[in-house]
Amino acid sequence: MTRKAKRLYSIGAILLVIGAAAGLVLTALSDSIAYFHSPTDVVEKMPGPGQRIRLGGLVEEGSVVRDGSTHVTFKITDSIESVPVTYTGILPDLFREGQGVVAEGMLAPDRVFQADTVLAKHDETYMPKEVVDDLKARGLWEDGKGMVKKTGSSPEDAVSATDAGGAGS
């Protein structure tokens, strides 16, 4: 084999590996990623059952119900819409009513969100970044101030907004 042919073969082999890797990456990106949705997104867009999503917002005040064992139901709200969530397992240390939370899982046909992972982060002042961005976009959050109280919405929303204001700054 001439030197040139050898070089061509090596380049071919290298391209093959990189191509295979690129193929894997593209397949994985189309199949195994989860899009972030706020409760309003979920109600408006209604992602189909079987599609993995991340649902983020605040844990609605008074919505957490533990049925005595390891099964928990609660609602995630962005103070406009709220979505019921069910989860089995131990909730993170910082899971509290009125606090920011991100749940990962799928929407069941009965529109209850089946979470297999619930994330609340490591810090008491923590608000998941996606949640903050989403609230900001709706004018419900201001940097340095936290939640902005919104008039004219249901009383339930006002409660959650006030309480989160102290925690989220």
Add this chain to the structure above:
Amino acid sequence: MIVELGHFALILALSVAIIQSTLPLVGARGGDQRLMEIGSIGATGGFVLLAVAFSALTAAYVTSDFSVLNVFENSHSAKPMLFKVTGVWGNHEGSMLLWVLILAFFGALVALFGRDLPATLKANVLAVQGWILTAFLLFILFTSNPFTRLDPAPMEGQDLNPILQDVGLAIHPPLLYLGYVGFSIAFSFAVAALIDGRIDAAWARWVRPWTLVAWVFLTLGIAMGSYWAYYELGWGGWWFWDPVENASFMPWLAGTALLHSALVMEKRSALKIWTILLAILTFSLSLLGTFLVRSGVLTSVHAFATDPARGVFILVILCLFIGGALALFAWRASELEGGGLFAPISREGALVFNNLFLTTAAATVLVGTLYPLLLEVLTGEKISVGAPFFDLTFGPLMVPLLLAVPFGPLLGWKRGDLLAAGQRLYFAAGVALAAMILGLAFTGGTRVLAAFGFALAFWLIAGSLTDLFVRASFFKAGWRKGWARLTGLPRSAFGTALAHFGLGITVLGVITVSSFETETVTTMRPGDTVEAGGYTLHFDGASRRAGPNYEEQVGTFTIRDGGVAVAETESAKRFYPARQMPTTEAGIWTTWFSQLYVSLGDPSADGQSIVVRIWWKPLVTLIWIGSVFMALGGTVSLADRRLRVGAPTRSRGQARDRVAAGA
């Protein structure tokens, strides 16, 4: 007073770094010996100044001087002494100070041990180190000054994030930084070679040990971080493919590739240009990691207070150094002479194979880490890329690489014999096959992937030992002679075998725990029992206790094996009043290499029972034990006479001859 002294030393270190980054460069161009010498003096002096600054901050922490903003925000007078000291780097400003201290430390090492380096190379290397130091000192002084005062001084501090109040903080960040920052030496050498337009075997002889040192620390740092997250977070996971973990894993992958390509360059003076590029890329990934973790683009336990100005500043540093180095590479690389030729089937070929797969794997991790950020900037869509993505991309890329590992050391340089190497690996293949069959038999043929994983792990373990066996030629020479030969082998041979052995051990741990772990979540009352991993866990009861700066609810469990109590373990939920924050302290019982992991959840409404999460983690400790073997292999390699720092003095004449013969 001490604080001002530290602040002053920090500013002085910046001036010294600016001098270090310019004058030696001028000296190297004009051949001025005295100007070049300034590099060494500056590097040593800068390290001393930064050590003073760091000590001053430590002193402020130890004495709980809350007139310093940084101490107020991250310390508490009731905090145990160990955490007062480690708290110095348990925050953004302090950890950046540790970062530059270690950077200066490596610069000082080059200045001290580099007496035998060609003067111009040394001057250029130290100047490049000076650039990095200058950039990061500017960053600290302008955006993250740890010495900012607070007036009036508060009476009490806000305490350190409770999750960080653990011995892990004493070990994980320093080790990780020694690794991250250690790659700056390889980077500086690469850029210096490009400035010089010259690269010889002496260059590779220098770069390899430094890369090895950094790699050993990074390996231990990542393993330690993984174990810390495992026992501290209470989720029982040892790797989450979290962007911050990826930020440390990418330099590790690139650094591992660099380690192997530098070997080719040193022995055969081939792959020069590639090695230079890899040295630049490895440190660039370290810088990228620093950016990701420190800029606040990611939210994690590592991203302390976030400030947009910092992110922009680090991004500028990142672009300047990566862009500058790559531009220099594009401009000068063609002037470097190519090296020795080799057949595709050869030791060199095997190492190229290794490099190809490791860098591709690093690239997939990079895509998975940056894609969500890019997508959000470009389209505003928010996605999360998690374990499923990496399992699908990183996993398949590792399989051919791991299969090839045992072949590498058995192939000859320049032209190897794949068939002969294969014949020597019959035994290893037999072991792997046996592991596969046993795996299938025990699971009733249901876990094909796990069985294949076992085969892979044992293939690596047996294959790494085969290399030593073959080299000592036990069969041909007999046991006694073989033993003499084995002990006479160069340490680097043992290093390779140990590191590859460790890799096999880690793979075994990963495969076993991900295929056979069991998880039980249940509500328990005192007296209840749960089965896990063949043991019985008995809940004895819960009680309340007070710690120095927290209070905790402790659950006590007795572990029984066939009715006989073998151990007790405690699992707790702590509450830290200063930060109003709870943490979970998992109860972990180790038996052989497996662990029983007990984590407490919330008590039920009536207070009578509590939610408990129990994992059986078979062979989980092998994941970290294997990493320790890898690091040990690196250390043994480092002790090889050929690479020992200072060895060039003794063998310089010999080395020159060898280079002359090879060229």
